[in-house]
Amino acid sequence: MMSENGELNPELHEQIKKFSSAGDMLAESGRYEAAVTEYNKAWEMIPSPKNDWEAATWILAAIADACFLSGFKTSAREALQYAMTCPGGLGNPFLHLRLGQVLxxxxxxxxxxxxLMRAYMGAGPEIFAIEDARYLIFLKTRADL
Structure with a gap:
């Protein structure tokens, strides 16, 4: 499964990317539940322990985003909390944004x-630009921005 440099083998990586791309296309057209099905196929292909792989971070981010946008907040929170244990998860402004919104x-x-403050500090106010204004309004009640 793993190459010498700690990366997924190329065939497996391509299969994971194929399912992820299919999920992305579905998510872009607003078909979030179908997107999650594709992302889950990619997730299942990641070797254990899953949180050793960077691919796990971006697949969980995609799953969480699709769940969040379709109103499945508990599933979104669970995916985000696991993503924080994966490479590059902690400190990722998008993951912190979505987790803050769910919480x-x-x-x-x-x-x-x-x-939300971690998201703001990591990416600035721009990360809130296309989000519901209530999250940034709330954050301004807790911090001088």
């Missing part, structure tokens, strides 16, 4: 503020 929607305001 805010669940009423966990202190944790939400922490995650």
């Amino acid at each position: 805010f929607d669940e009423g966990q305001e202190d944790s939400a503020a922490d995650e």
Whole structure:
């Protein structure tokens, strides 16, 4: 499964990319549940322990985004929390943004503020540009931005 340099073997990587691309196309057309099905196929191909692989980080980000956008907040939170244990997960502004949004929607305001601030610090106000304004409005009640 693994090459000498700790990367997925090329055939496996191509299969994972194929399922991920199919998921991306479905997500772009608003078919989030179908997208998650494709992303899950890619996820299943990642060798264990899954959180050793960078591919796990971007697949979980895609799953979380599709779940968030389709209203499956618990599934989004679970994917995001696992993504934080994967390479490059902690500190990824997009992952912190989505996790903050989910936590805010669940009423966990202190944790939400922490995650949203991490997103803001990592990517600036631009990361909130296409999001519902209520998340940035909330963050401004917790921090001087």
